[in-house]
Amino acid sequence: MEKVVLVTGANSGIGLALCERLLSQDSELQLCLACRNMGRAEAARSALLTSHPGAHVDLLHLDVGSVRSVLRAAQEVKTRYPRVDHLYLNAGIMPNPQIDVKAFFKGLFSSNVIHMFATAEGLLTQKDRRNSDGLQEVFATNLFGHFLLVRELEPLLCGTERSSQVVWTSSSNALRSAFSLEDLQHGSGAEPYSSSKYATDLLSLALNRHHNAQGLFSSVICPGLVMTNMTYGILPSFFWTFLMPIMWFMDVDDETSEALYGGLLELEKVIRRQITEEPDSQ
Ligand SMILES: NC(=O)C1=CN([C@@H]2O[C@H](COP(=O)(O)OP(=O)(O)OC[C@H]3O[C@@H](n4cnc5c(N)ncnc54)[C@H](OP(=O)(O)O)[C@@H]3O)[C@@H](O)[C@H]2O)C=CC1
Numbered sequence: 001m002e003k004v005v006l007v008t009g010a011n012s013g014i015g016l017a018l019c020e021r022l023l024s025q026d027s028e029l030q031l032c033l034a035c036r037n038m039g040r041a042e043a044a045r046s047a048l049l050t051s052h053p054g055a056h057v058d059l060l061h062l063d064v065g066s067v068r069s070v071l072r073a074a075q076e077v078k079t080r081y082p083r084v085d086h087l088y089l090n091a092g093i094m095p096n097p098q099i100d101v102k103a104f105f106k107g108l109f110s111s112n113v114i115h116m117f118a119t120a121e122g123l124l125t126q127k128d129r130r131n132s133d134g135l136q137e138v139f140a141t142n143l144f145g146h147f148l149l150v151r152e153l154e155p156l157l158c159g160t161e162r163s164s165q166v167v168w169t170s171s172s173n174a175l176r177s178a179f180s181l182e183d184l185q186h187g188s189g190a191e192p193y194s195s196s197k198y199a200t201d202l203l204s205l206a207l208n209r210h211h212n213a214q215g216l217f218s219s220v221i222c223p224g225l226v227m228t229n230m231t232y233g234i235l236p237s238f239f240w241t242f243l244m245p246i247m248w249f250m251d252v253d254d255e256t257s258e259a260l261y262g263g264l265l266e267l268e269k270v271i272r273r274q275i276t277e278e279p280d281s282q
Pocket residue numbers: 008009010011012013014015034035036037040062063064065066090091092093141169170171172222223224225226227228229230231
């Protein structure tokens with residue numbers, strides 16, 4: 001049976017790249033691009049069909065920052081599909097980002113430099129505002145609209161014979177220090193993005209607690225630093241050209257992960273030898 005996969009914010013950046021990858025891995029799936037800007041959604045669909053002719057790619061209008069739009073879109077999904085196998089909650093915004101240049105140069109010469117480049121902690125603030133539903137826009141878009149979508153699609157995600165996966169695009173910029181239960185929407189702080197991403201991580205945990213028994217499994221991913229409209233909104237592209245080599249230099253993960261892999265293979269050899277040489281104690 002064809003898998004039904006729905007991706008929010010699928011018309012650009014990470015969402016569109018994800019759709020490309022999904023179709024490369026399974027050309028049979030029914031892919032639904034859930035987007036706010038339908039012009040860009042059409043263009044994304046054409047691009048996907050050019051690289052994957054014959055693929056099944058649908059469009060759905062969804063503004064995750066609007067409660068009415070989420071309810072309407074969820075209703076539409078229920079009429080179109082019998083279930084949703086994978087739900088990628090990827091749409092996100094970081095409005096009016098400001099960089100604290102002083103903190104950046106201070107961090108550059110501190111022992112905290114890698115952490116600063118990896119998480120942007122202490123570097124970034126945003127200017128948020130209330131939307132027409134009376135919610136803080138970053139919270140509404142990055143978290144609450146998606147929460148509502150999951151709630152509305154529960155019948156298609158839970159209780160079916162197969163399990164379903166909900167995957168959130170979170171961030172290394174998810175900061176506990178930015179989040180408060182007393183101010184869920186981060187109306188009074190200057191780090192709504194970090195707060196919304198930390199809340200995303202918490203919500204994913206809670207969804208597992210509430211829904212694993214019904215076959216819904218939630219997880220978060222952090223894509224690292226990716227050049228998209230979001231990052232080009234933080235600094236203009238020529239800046240990134242200069243910064244990228246430093247970013248690669250800072251990225252120790254590949255090397256460390258390879259070293260870990262090698263270490264584990266060595267340990268595996270030792271352990272295997274040990275259990276074949278030692279008599280079973282039981
Ligand atoms: N780039 C990076 O380095 C990182 C990004 N992320 C996360 O990745 C996700 C994707 O961002 P990225 O690809 O970088 O940036 P882009 O700006 O390229 O993509 C954001 C996507 O979200 C959509 N979107 C924004 N607001 C809404 C809305 N109200 N309703 C529906 N869709 C909406 C945009 O569509 P539209 O055309 O309508 O604007 C666009 O498709 C975000 O959640 C972001 O926080 C996480 C870590 C790092």
